[in-house]
Amino acid sequence: MEIKDLIFNYSLRLGDSSLVIGHRLSEWCGHGPILEEDIAMTNLALDLVGQARTILTYAGEVEENDRTEDSLAYYRDERGYRNLLLVEQPNGDFAMTMIRQFLFSSYQLLLYEKLQYSKDKTIAAFAEKSMKEVIYHVRHSSKWILRLGDGTAESHERAQNVLNQLWRFTDDLFDGDEVDAELTKLGIATDLSLLKPVWFEIVKKTFDEATLIIPQGEWMIRGSRKGIHTEHLGFMLAEMQSLPRAYPDAKW
Amino acid sequence: METTQWNLWEVFTQESPGDPHVHAGSVRAPDAEIALQNARDVYARRGEAVNLWVVPTEYITASTPEDQGAFFDPGNDKAYRHPNFYKTPDGVKL
Numbered sequence: 001m002e003i004k005d006l007i008f009n010y011s012l013r014l015g016d017s018s019l020v021i022g023h024r025l026s027e028w029c030g031h032g033p034i035l036e037e038d039i040a041m042t043n044l045a046l047d048l049v050g051q052a053r054t055i056l057t058y059a060g061e062v063e064e065n066d067r068t069e070d071s072l073a074y075y076r077d078e079r080g081y082r083n084l085l086l087v088e089q090p091n092g093d094f095a096m097t098m099i100r101q102f103l104f105s106s107y108q109l110l111l112y113e114k115l116q117y118s119k120d121k122t123i124a125a126f127a128e129k130s131m132k133e134v135i136y137h138v139r140h141s142s143k144w145i146l147r148l149g150d151g152t153a154e155s156h157e158r159a160q161n162v163l164n165q166l167w168r169f170t171d172d173l174f175d176g177d178e179v180d181a182e183l184t185k186l187g188i189a190t191d192l193s194l195l196k197p198v199w200f201e202i203v204k205k206t207f208d209e210a211t212l213i214i215p216q217g218e219w220m221i222r223g224s225r226k227g228i229h230t231e232h233l234g235f236m237l238a239e240m241q242s243l244p245r246a247y248p249d250a251k252w
Numbered sequence: 253m254e255t256t257q258w259n260l261w262e263v264f265t266q267e268s269p270g271d272p273h274v275h276a277g278s279v280r281a282p283d284a285e286i287a288l289q290n291a292r293d294v295y296a297r298r299g300e301a302v303n304l305w306v307v308p309t310e311y312i313t314a315s316t317p318e319d320q321g322a323f324f325d326p327g328n329d330k331a332y333r334h335p336n337f338y339k340t341p342d343g344v345k346l
Contacts, residue, residue, distance in 0.1 A: 036290035043293050043297055136292075139289075143286065143289065147283075
């Protein structure tokens with residue numbers, strides 16, 4: 001692959017994960033457990049969709065094929081999406097949304113901490129700017145995990161069930177391929193395998209404190225970097241893309 | 253009284269360093285940390301504040317409308333209570 005293809009691919013991965021989890025969070029709008037949390041989750045959604053806009057715009061520029069943030073977001077099918085499997089999982093209950101967020105945001109923070117020194121200036125600036133937002137995402141979700149895990153019997157049971165369900169998507173976070181390897185050599189991306197143990201220590205500390213147990217020996221599901229997804233992404237995209245696909249010239 | 257609502261907290265925002273904290277509104281939250289987060293998300297998301305206070309509403313002691321006369325009547329007939337008899341030096345802004 002040429003370097004421009006590598007950067008295009010890499011930018012899609014960054015942007016798609018932010019876009020998909022941002023859209024998932026926006027599904028809570030008007031359905032939050034309390035008004036304040038409804039606002040908090042849509043705030044997170046806005047941060048993440050904003051990140052996606054920046055980096056998908058960049059992907060379009062790098063590709064030089066006249067694709068904008070909108071055409072990339074609304075006119076790619078499931079197999080064209082490069083988001084992590086974790087972020088496309090449905091919202092479930094509040095515990096599921098918060099644990100998904102915590103697993104992802106802790107990863108995203110470590111990744112952006114590295115990418116702020118990327119030799120690609122756009123990616124570096126993007127990572128540096130987004131880090132402030134992600135620090136808050138980690139904080140917000142981790143505070144809730146402590147309260148849900150170490151709360152009532154019901155909240156503990158729900159949180160543990162969710163952790164058991166979501167853990168199988170966590171190896172996918174670090175499943176780098178030749179795009180990561182090539183770009184890491186060039187000082188543009190970072191070695192994901194080095195982030196994994198750091199990430200594990202961080203999440204384990206919070207789960208320990210929340211009296212939640214990380215499952216062991218789960219069958220780990222991978223494939224996001226090849227565009228292989230779980231059954232949930234297609235339905236989400238169908239809804240997310242329905243308006244621009246039905247009215248391609250609509251302006252709003 | 254049995255309630256399904258979390259406790260109420262009053263939120264005070266400081267617009268820039270050195271400014272007084274001004275009452276912005278209230279949030280519901282189960283504890284202080286969550287109250288602070290909720291206050292951030294509801295009242296300080298668009299650059300309105302550099303610092304936040306949250307205070308449990310139950311700890312605010314307020315005067316009642318009935319107190320109005322006894323507490324706040326300015327005593328306008330007692331001119332000596334008001335600092336009206338000083339000359340303001342030149343250059344002092346009022």
